[in-house]
Amino acid sequence: MSAPSNWPLPKSSIRYLIPKPMIEQLELSVVSRGLFPLAFGYYENAHGHAIKRLQHTDHLLIFCTAGKGKITSANFSQNIQANDILMIPKGIAHQYQADKNQPWSIYWVHMDGHLYVQFMDIIGLSKSNLKIQVLNPVQIKQEFEQLMDTRHQGYQFNSFVLAANILKKIFSLLTVQLPVTQLTQQKDFNLVAFNAFLEENITKQLSLDEMAMYMGFSKFHFAKKFQLATGISPVKYFLEIKIQHACGLLDRSSKPIKDVATILGYEDPYYFSRLFKNVMGLSPKQYRLSRHGH
Numbered sequence: 001m002s003a004p005s006n007w008p009l010p011k012s013s014i015r016y017l018i019p020k021p022m023i024e025q026l027e028l029s030v031v032s033r034g035l036f037p038l039a040f041g042y043y044e045n046a047h048g049h050a051i052k053r054l055q056h057t058d059h060l061l062i063f064c065t066a067g068k069g070k071i072t073s074a075n076f077s078q079n080i081q082a083n084d085i086l087m088i089p090k091g092i093a094h095q096y097q098a099d100k101n102q103p104w105s106i107y108w109v110h111m112d113g114h115l116y117v118q119f120m121d122i123i124g125l126s127k128s129n130l131k132i133q134v135l136n137p138v139q140i141k142q143e144f145e146q147l148m149d150t151r152h153q154g155y156q157f158n159s160f161v162l163a164a165n166i167l168k169k170i171f172s173l174l175t176v177q178l179p180v181t182q183l184t185q186q187k188d189f190n191l192v193a194f195n196a197f198l199e200e201n202i203t204k205q206l207s208l209d210e211m212a213m214y215m216g217f218s219k220f221h222f223a224k225k226f227q228l229a230t231g232i233s234p235v236k237y238f239l240e241i242k243i244q245h246a247c248g249l250l251d252r253s254s255k256p257i258k259d260v261a262t263i264l265g266y267e268d269p270y271y272f273s274r275l276f277k278n279v280m281g282l283s284p285k286q287y288r289l290s291r292h293g294h
Contacts, residue, residue: 002058002090002110004039005051015041016151022160027112029157032164035113035171040163042148044105050097059116061170062086063107063144065137068099075128080104083137085174087120087130107144111167119171132174143170190215198238202245205265208235243279246272250288257284 009015017039018026026036038058043049045067062085069080073094080086080096081104088094090112098104123132134140147166153159197214198206211234212222226234242264249260261272277283282290 002053002056002060004041004108004110005049007043007046007049007051010044012044013042013046014148014151015039016148018160019155022155022157025157026160026164029161032161033113034115035119035167036111036160036164037147037167038110038112040107040109040147040151042105042107042144045103046098046106047100047103048098049103050095052095054093056088056090056092056094058090058110058112060086060088061109061111061167062088062096063134063140065105065107065141067102067104069096069104069106070099071096071130076130078129078131080131083134085132085134085140087116087123087125087132089117089120089127092127107141107148109147109167115168115171119175122175123171134174136173140170140173143173195241198241202242203263203265206238211235211238239275240279243276246276246284247280247287250284257288260284 004015004017018037023036023038026032049069062080064080064082064084064086066082068082071078071080071086071088071094073092075092078086086096120126125132143166147163147170150159150163150166153162194211194215197211208223209219212219215222217225223234226232226237230237232240246260246264249255249263250257255263257273258269261267261269264272266272266275273283273285276287280287
């Protein structure tokens, strides 16, 4: 494992190393070997924190919650600030340090497992771009706090399995925000406004022309732009939002299915049921029965 820094640890900070016998079990267990922690911690207002690694033998994740820092390597040099996540895969020599005037506060995790590189690919990071900005920092911070709390459960294998799965959840949350990140980085495409437009018209049948007109694009340009960024067409995106609303109505009310269809703008309940089943794999009736059975 790449050694954590020897930065002097104040009372408000955490540095926790997992015992080697436990790491060996995590490497073998089917429920943890894909991604598991080797060491983790939290450095608050880390004045003077700096490290240089010529050999990096594990994977590293850093979440900056406040302040600033900088990382450099042969292929990149990037400034880090609040709500940035830095992912450094094994094999990349690097050095990083907290800013002298506004030192960062960071959560950090050294880890191993083949899923790390796969998550990097999904998130869209590479050796020349190791940083992503977090759009849901409160939720991510809560997950890191839960990870820190696992150290209070003693050297029990189950607590380290929990830590491994919290890591997977953090990465999964980052993958969920990816389409939003891609669209919000495009100055001429306001996804928040588009979602609000869809919610306002949830009871209607919107055409691609109407969506494109609202966003100020031609139909072709809008459809292509949306598909490239999200992997889904605007029409299907709207349909899935409608089905989510339908699920909520089926869960929270006893309204007949035809009424649910009407509320969402479908005059033909049979057509609505076919659309619902295409998305959910269950008919509205089957969905309602399955939900009530839990």
